[in-house]
Amino acid sequence: MxxxxxxxxxxxxxxxxxxxxxxxxxxxxxxxxxxxxxxxxxxxxxxxxxxxxxxxxxxxxxxxxxxxxxxxxxxxxxxxxxxxxxxxxxxxxxDAGLWQGVVRAVLAEGADFGRSTLGAGKRVNVEYVSANPTGPLHVGHTRGAVFGDALASLLDFVGYDVTREYYINDGGAQVDTLARSVFERYREACGLEPEIAEGLYPGDYLVPVGAALKEKYGESLLDKGEEDWLEDLRDFATDAMMDLIRTDLKALGVEMDVFYSEKSLYGTGRIEAAIESLRDKGLIYRGTLEPPKGKMPEDWEPREQTLFRSTAHGDDVDRPIMKSDGGWTYFAPDIAYHYDKISRGFDALIDVFGADHGGYVKRMKAAVSALSDGKVSLDVKLTQLVKLWKNGEPFKMSKRAGNFVTLRDVVDQVGADVTRFHMLTRKNDAPLDFDFARVMEQSKDNPVFYVQYAHARVCSVLRKAAEAGIECGDATLGAADLGRLGHDAEMTVIRKLAEWPRLVDTAGRANEPHRVAFYLYELASEFHSLWNRGNDEPGLRFLQEGDPATSQSKMALARSVAVVISAGLGILGVTPAEEMR
RNA sequence: GCACCCAUAGCUCAGCUGGAUAGAGCGCUGCCCUCCGAAGGCAGAGGCCUCAGGUUCGAAUCCUGAUGGGUGCACCA
The missing domain is CATH 3.30.1360.70 (Arginyl tRNA synthetase N-terminal domain)
Incomplete structure (x- = not known):
């Protein structure tokens, strides 16, 4: 409705x-x-x-x-x-009956009120997080995770068939580095002094992985060369990291449908197939790129490479897909991965990247456009930086020392609900301040609290009504005489409720879940306003002493607010609190 | 040098894909609890929507350019 x-x-x-x-x-x-x-x-x-x-x-x-x-x-x-x-x-x-109909519809449709058929059952793939499996997720990943997850839920709500997907970058050189780093932790577990050379991952989250290796292999790897253990350790370490990442995501309330391994593309002919597909379209050639204008790299030299003519699909320059040693560049498996998504039959693709990957958007769009002959759309959403604060002081973190703030730190300290809501109070492409002290504050200054408080108030007044012996089931309320509503303050809330389907629709079209958070704040605000007017005007209180019929009509409105808040929070992945004392 | 993103109240930000007198929150000033939750609410002050052109009935919104910020720019992912 x-x-x-x-x-x-x-x-x-x-x-x-x-x-x-x-x-x-x-x-x-x-x-x-x-x-x-x-x-x-x-x-x-x-x-x-x-x-x-x-x-x-x-x-x-x-x-x-x-x-x-x-x-x-x-x-x-x-x-x-x-x-x-x-x-x-x-x-x-x-006609007033139409507005009353909104309340009735909310009560009848419950959490489904506002669902639409905008997506028409089309299949959309939302890829997000996709962090390298070389360590725990940090705050930046957290924002991407929250954004991607809420976007996926939003799209589901407006009628798309959504797949949530994580691309595991387990095929590149960084996984070798991970394996070598773990080997040092393994040596450490065996009682030797680890040598964490420059370029290796120093974080102590790898210590337990080293210990687990010792459990598995004893000391048998110590006197072997890298060629004997590298491959095993790559798998062992990435598995361990992905376990860690999965656990962290779960703590944040994020569950993926598909984890897609980059490595699974190698040696199976799938990269070759994707490139062949481009070659068939005449988009692969041998050539030499111009040096970049302006700042000239120190070691630049003209070099003939295998290139993808991405300029034919809107990119600025053509992109190399093969290194001079004959190996694929990182771009090649990405092409193959998106080719795979296309061949799995998705009608639309969405990639959620960190803003530092902004330069990657055009070539990826070019690849999808080329591979699908323009039939499959790719929307790339970039999430901007998260600036951490603690009591108004910038919170520094140093990745080199390995003591960056992890997703787990944040969730353990402030909770998943607060983290998720707060990360959606900003547009995805705007920088976000995250102050550990302020986001936990339980006051109207904190939007999460403010919205949840409105929901809790409804629950509270419904409990009061029940105590007074007033029947407040949704079916009963839906049948209440809603003609008793009509005061301006009440109509304002009803009008806001009526906007929900429209809001969801536009948010879904723009792929912008933050709009849901802002809407919920506004709805909560209208509700709080109405609630407080009851202080001065007893006729506006939800519970009308000795008048069950009027009470029920007002309860119907209150309950509708709770239903919509609950549905909205559901999209954001935040729990609607029933009590906050 | 090129590309992408951004520029709105003192501060942090919305602005429903072009609509009427541009909105919140914080901060500031003053109010409201014998009352369903004051962890709330009400009112006031605060703007040449960075600048200059263009598109049209109409622009914060779309286009071009300028200025100021952020990010990324060959065989790293």
Whole structure:
């Protein structure tokens, strides 16, 4: 149920009827006709721009169209008034029954209220986190994880068939480095002095991995050369790291559907197949790239390479896919991976990267465009930096020393709910401040708390009602006499509830889950406002002493707020608290 | 040098894909608890939406350019 799209349908139908009556020419495009909440509530319940959008193509004056449209709309039982305003806006007032219908719909549909068919069951793959399996996840990964997960839930809510996926970069040189680092920890476990050379991973999270190696191999590896243990240790270490990463993700409430191994692409002909596919399209060639303008790398020399003509699909320069030693560049398996996603039948792909991978977007889009002949879309969402603070002081971390702040540190300290919500209070491409002290604060300054508090208040008043012997099941409330609602303060909340389906829809189109967080804050704010007005105006209290019928109608509204908050928090992966004392 | 992202209240940020008088929070000033949770609410002050052009009925929003920040720029992932 989406009141805005219902009314828009009504407007479109009416416009079509006007065409039938010769009041409007045929062949008009109604795509830009919008029905939206007016900026100023005094203007009415909804406003449409139809007359202004159509004036030019129809060759008529906007006000004339608006007048005619207003006359017809006013004849509809759902519309109580239609007034032309400004340059040609049409302000509509709706029959109160429609607003009451919103509350009824929320109670009837529950957590499904606002679900849409925007996605039409299309299959979308959301790839996120995809951190190298060389250590625990840090705060930056945490933001990507939260964002990707909420985005996936949002897309599911608007009707997509969503797959959550993690690409394990277990095929490159960094895994060799990991294996060598672990070997030193293994030596350490055997009582020798570890030699953590420059370039190895110094973090002590590898100590238990070394110990586990000793469990498995005893001291048998000590006198062997790297060629004898490197491969085994690569697997052993990446498995250990992925276990760690999976556990961390779970602590944050993130569960992937697919973990896709880069290594599985090698030696199976899959990279070759992907490249062949590009070659068939004439997009692979041998050539020499121009040196980059401006800053010239020290060791630059002209070099003939195997290149992907990504410029044919919007990239700035063509990209090497093969190194001079004959091995693949990192780009080649990425091409093959996306080729695999395409061949698994996804209609749309989304990659969530850290902002430091921004330079990678165009070539990846070029690859997907080329591989799918433009049939599969790729949207790349970049998550900006997280700046850590503690009590207003910048919180420094040094990756070199291996003491960076991990996802686990954050979740253990502030909890998954707070972490998730806070990371969604900023647009993905805006930098985010994360102050350990402030995000745990339980006051209105903290949006997580503020939203959860609204939910808890509803739960509280419902408990009170139950104690007073008032039946408050959703079915009962849905059948309550909602005509008893109607005060401005109540209508404001109902209007906000009615926006939920619309909000979800636009958030889903933009792939922007943060909008859900902002909406929830606004809804909570309207609710708190109504709640407090009950202090001065007893008639606005939800629980009306000695008047069960009115109490139930007000409870219906309160309960609707809780249902929508709960559904919204569900998309964000945050628990709706029932009590916060 | 090139590409991408960003620029909105003193501070931190929204702004519903082009709509009416640009919104929150923090901070500042002043109010509201014999009252369903004051961990809340109300009111006030605070803006040439960085600048200059363009598109049109209409621009914070779209386009171009400038300025100021961030990020990334061949056989590393």
């Amino acid at each position: 989406n009141l805005f799209s219902d009314i828009r349908d009504l407007v479109i139908d009416t416009l079509a009827a006007m065409q039938g009556a010769g009041e409007l020419p045929e062949g008009l495009d109604f795509a830009n006709v919008a029905v939206e909440p007016p900026r100023d509530p005094a203007h009415g319940d909804m406003a449409t721009n139809a007359a202004m959008v159509l004036a030019k193509p129809a060759g008529l004056k906007p006000r004339d169209i608006a007048e005619a449209l207003a006359t017809r709309l006013a004849a509809d039982a759902r519309i109580t008034s239609a007034e032309v305003a400004g340059p040609g806006f049409l302000n509509l007032r709706l």
